[in-house]
Amino acid sequence: MNRIAIKMLVGDVAKYFGILLGIGFAALLITQQSSIFTGLMARSFAFISDTSLPDLWVTDPEVKYIDELEPMQSTALDRVRGVPGVAWAVPMYKALLRGRLPNGMFRSVIVVGLDDATLIGGPPKIIEGSLAELRRADGVILDIVSARTRLASYSALDEHGNPAPGATLLPLRVGDTLQINDRRAVVVGLCEVSRTFQSQPMIYTTFSRALTYAPPERKQLSLILAKAAPGIDPETLGLRITATTQLRARTSWQFSWDTVLYYTKNTGIVINFGIAVALGFLVGVAIAGQTFYNFTLDNLRYFGALKAMGASNWLLLRMVLLQSLTAGTIGYGLGVGAAALFGIEVKGSELAFRMTWHIPAISAGAVAIICALSAIVSMIKVIRLEPAVVFRG
Amino acid sequence: MMIVRLALLPILSIAGICLAAYSVHAGNLPIVPAMGIVTPAASPFKTRVSASGIIEAKSRNIALGVGRPGLVTALPHDIGSTAASGDILIQIDDRDTKARLFARRAELLGTQQELARLKSLPRPEEVAPKAAALEVRKAQLADAQNLLELANKVADPRALSREDLTRRQSAVREAEANVSEAQSQLQLIKAGAWQPDLDIASAKIAVAQAAVSSAEAEQEQTQVRAPFAGEVLQVNVRVGEYAAAGQAAQAAIVLGDVTTLHVRADIDEMDTWRFRPEAVARAFLRGNPSISAKITFVAIEPLMVPKRSLTGSSREQVDTRVLQVLYALDPKDLPVKPGQLVDVSIEATAAPEAQSQPIQSQGVPK
Numbered sequence: 191m192n193r194i195a196i197k198m199l200v201g202d203v204a205k206y207f208g209i210l211l212g213i214g215f216a217a218l219l220i221t222q223q224s225s226i227f228t229g230l231m232a233r234s235f236a237f238i239s240d241t242s243l244p245d246l247w248v249t250d251p252e253v254k255y256i257d258e259l260e261p262m263q264s265t266a267l268d269r270v271r272g273v274p275g276v277a278w279a280v281p282m283y284k285a286l287l288r289g290r291l292p293n294g295m296f297r298s299v300i301v302v303g304l305d306d307a308t309l310i311g312g313p314p315k316i317i318e319g320s321l322a323e324l325r326r327a328d329g330v331i332l333d334i335v336s337a338r339t340r341l342a343s344y345s346a347l348d349e350h351g352n353p354a355p356g357a358t359l360l361p362l363r364v365g366d367t368l369q370i371n372d373r374r375a376v377v378v379g380l381c382e383v384s385r386t387f388q389s390q391p392m393i394y395t396t397f398s399r400a401l402t403y404a405p406p407e408r409k410q411l412s413l414i415l416a417k418a419a420p421g422i423d424p425e426t427l428g429l430r431i432t433a434t435t436q437l438r439a440r441t442s443w444q445f446s447w448d449t450v451l452y453y454t455k456n457t458g459i460v461i462n463f464g465i466a467v468a469l470g471f472l473v474g475v476a477i478a479g480q481t482f483y484n485f486t487l488d489n490l491r492y493f494g495a496l497k498a499m500g501a502s503n504w505l506l507l508r509m510v511l512l513q514s515l516t517a518g519t520i521g522y523g524l525g526v527g528a529a530a531l532f533g534i535e536v537k538g539s540e541l542a543f544r545m546t547w548h549i550p551a552i553s554a555g556a557v558a559i560i561c562a563l564s565a566i567v568s569m570i571k572v573i574r575l576e577p578a579v580v581f582r583g
Numbered sequence: 584m585m586i587v588r589l590a591l592l593p594i595l596s597i598a599g600i601c602l603a604a605y606s607v608h609a610g611n612l613p614i615v616p617a618m619g620i621v622t623p624a625a626s627p628f629k630t631r632v633s634a635s636g637i638i639e640a641k642s643r644n645i646a647l648g649v650g651r652p653g654l655v656t657a658l659p660h661d662i663g664s665t666a667a668s669g670d671i672l673i674q675i676d677d678r679d680t681k682a683r684l685f686a687r688r689a690e691l692l693g694t695q696q697e698l699a700r701l702k703s704l705p706r707p708e709e710v711a712p713k714a715a716a717l718e719v720r721k722a723q724l725a726d727a728q729n730l731l732e733l734a735n736k737v738a739d740p741r742a743l744s745r746e747d748l749t750r751r752q753s754a755v756r757e758a759e760a761n762v763s764e765a766q767s768q769l770q771l772i773k774a775g776a777w778q779p780d781l782d783i784a785s786a787k788i789a790v791a792q793a794a795v796s797s798a799e800a801e802q803e804q805t806q807v808r809a810p811f812a813g814e815v816l817q818v819n820v821r822v823g824e825y826a827a828a829g830q831a832a833q834a835a836i837v838l839g840d841v842t843t844l845h846v847r848a849d850i851d852e853m854d855t856w857r858f859r860p861e862a863v864a865r866a867f868l869r870g871n872p873s874i875s876a877k878i879t880f881v882a883i884e885p886l887m888v889p890k891r892s893l894t895g896s897s898r899e900q901v902d903t904r905v906l907q908v909l910y911a912l913d914p915k916d917l918p919v920k921p922g923q924l925v926d927v928s929i930e931a932t933a934a935p936e937a938q939s940q941p942i943q944s945q946g947v948p949k
Contacts, residue, residue: 210592221603239614240614240617241617242613242614242615242616242617243616243617243618243619263890263903264890264903265849265851265853265890265903265905266851268632268633268634268635268849268850268851268854269633269851269853269854270633271626271631271633271926271928272631272632272633272854272857272931274629274630274631277623277625278622278623278624278625279623280619280623304619305619305623306869307621307623307869307870307872308619308620308621308622308623309619309620309621310618310619310623311617311619312617312619313617314614314615314616314617315615315617321617321619321620322620384614417623419625435853519596520592520593520596521596522596522600523593523595523596523597523598523599523600524592524595524596524599525599526599526600526602526603527595527596527598527599527600527601527602527603528599529603530599530602530603530605530606530607531602533606533610534602534606534609537610543610544610544611545603545606545607545610545611546607546610546611547607547611549607550600550603550604550607
């Protein structure tokens with residue numbers, strides 16, 4: 191009977207393709223939208239993910255998320271270092287400053303100052319140059335995407351300041367000089383960083399040099415990056431640091447969540463995009479359910495015939511479930527495959543896309559539930575079916 | 584067509600699932616942590632007080648001042664050389680002070696010689712004429728007395744007029760007075776200098792001597808000398824430059840006794856209660872924390888001072904106070920120079936656990 195069920199499913203090419211298309215599209219929609227949403231959210235804490243060496247991020251107690259930091263007094267570093275269980279702690283400067291490009295234009299840039307002695311907290315991947323080059327006078331490391339786009343300048347401009355016809359975009363290269371708050375900065379390296387929410391250019395330099403770029407402020411220590419000693423649980427250590435120093439110590443994971451929650455609470459990005467994702471999800475569910483329900487309805491007369499021939503309800507139920515499982519699995523595979531292909535295609539572009547294992551799992555669950563539900567709903571029809579109805583038509 | 588339906592689509596589907604699995608795997612690879620170029624110092628103590636320290640000479644780094652402004656004419660000690668206590672480090676142009684010193688010395692000599700002259704009185708050459716004059720007077724007296732005697736011996740008073748007799752008597756008195764005067768003159772000469780004159784001459788010497796001392800002091804002020812034996816850590820003037828007196832932003836010469844180095848550790852006011860002077864402490868080299876050395880407690884600065892950030896900015900404002908603790912460091916143990924920063928870790932008594940509740944993330948106030 192299973193063969194008959196499969197034959198029923200694949201027998202009509204148009205219908206077969208239609209049902210696979212429907213389920214596949216639903217899976218694609220759910221997976222892709224969720225991945226983009228996850229990707230977008232992950233961008234809000236991309237800096238934390240990029241800086242993966244430290245276990246703990248220590249900030250002023252009032253700091254809510256990574257993009258808005260209230261600096262601490264410089265002695266806070268020594269106090270954190272004095273907490274038992276801290277293997278090491280290094281300072282970090284992070285702020286939005288104004289950079290002036292060689293052509294005179296200015297851009298807001300995120301300046302990250304790394305501990306002078308250890309240079310801990312650097313970019314995850316250096317494309318050109320090396321981290322140690324930061325020891326050179328006025329040295330900074332730029333992120334390569336910004337160097338090619340936002341910080342790049344045109345080779346020639348017309349009288350209105352627009353790019354002249356035929357002008358080429360010149361990226362910033364190693365050796366170029368720019369100004370940050372009227373101070374000289376020499377590009378000594380290019381790095382690759384994960385894109386952040388606001389996609390501002392990232393400029394890495396040493397802590398003391400960052401302070402020379404920074405406007406005068408009473409307190410200058412934006413962040414303390416701390417590492418737990420071997421065998422010490424970072425979360426417990428975070429609580430201990432918070433208790434003894436009155437500073438806010440969060441693990442990378444907690445700080446990332448803080449950032450996501452802050453954006454959820456305080457900006458429309460999450461809710462707006464969330465609605466779009468939810469709609470995508472609903473549309474997917476509706477299409478898949480509708481397609482499969484229609485399919486069963488279309489096949490109602492065959493079921494009727496089978497029933498008339500003496501097939502039990504249980505047997506018919508099994509047939510419908512088999513059909514739904516087969517169509518669901520194949521359609522799901524096609525859908526997530528397409529979504530993954532899309533993800534690979536847009537990788538490294540402005541579009542955020544991040545497929546965590548939860549997303550295919552959730553969409554598999556969703557597709558399974560849709561198929562099961564629509565199978566059950568259509569089954570009610572099959573069970574209630576009067577076998578005679580086939581012969582009436 | 585059946586193949587497509589039965590095989591191709593499921594294969595495509597499996598391929599799709601595989602692709603998704605790959606995408607999940609590749610898209611969520613843990614980011615390889617960007618290592619620093621060195622691993623930071625890990626404290627050897629379980630509970631500790633951490634501090635930032637600055638290396639200084641045992642004597643502290645003494646910014647030597649110039650007592651008397653002027654052109655620098657010689658710098659006998661180079662940077663890095665060792666100067667013994669009292670060695671000249673800076674020579675300021677001393678032509679004018681030298682000239683003044685010569686003049687004062689000459690004046691002193693003059694007053695001294697004046698005193699010697701007074702003391703050497705009476706001059707024998709002056710005594711002889713006066714003695715001779717006395718003899719002359721004495722002879723004249725004898726002569727007058729003889730004449731008077733002769734007149735008195737005349738028996739008949741009419742033989743001599745009264746006038747003649749009176750004149751002879753007067754001549755004797757005059758001669759007597761003359762002898763007396765010549766005698767006094769001789770005595771005056773023989774007596775030599777009068778004591779008050781000697782006193783005045785001595786006082787003049789004292790005044791001249793004081794003037795010489797003053798000129799000498801002035802002369803000495805043109806030389807900046809090492810107040811103790813030490814190493815010349817910094818020289819900020821060159822020969823030919825004008826060295827100003829008074830407190831300058833930059834000292835002319837910085838001198839320090841570097842036989843033993845001191846680590847001046849800044850301990851945050853929040854942590855001072857955990858600090859014990861007798862605790863073991865280590866200093867770690869920045870840039871290579873595997874190099875560290877034991878340091879021994881020397882003293883606590885009794886006055887807590889505002890924390891000095893080391894950004895070098897002149898517009899610094901800080902409101903944290905730090906306790907400065909001095910530790911001694913053998914320069915052989917750690918390759919450091921005065922002025923270098925080190926990380927200091929001091930063993931502490933176990934901190935009592937968490938007096939306060941961990942700070943919860945607070946929402947926006949309603």
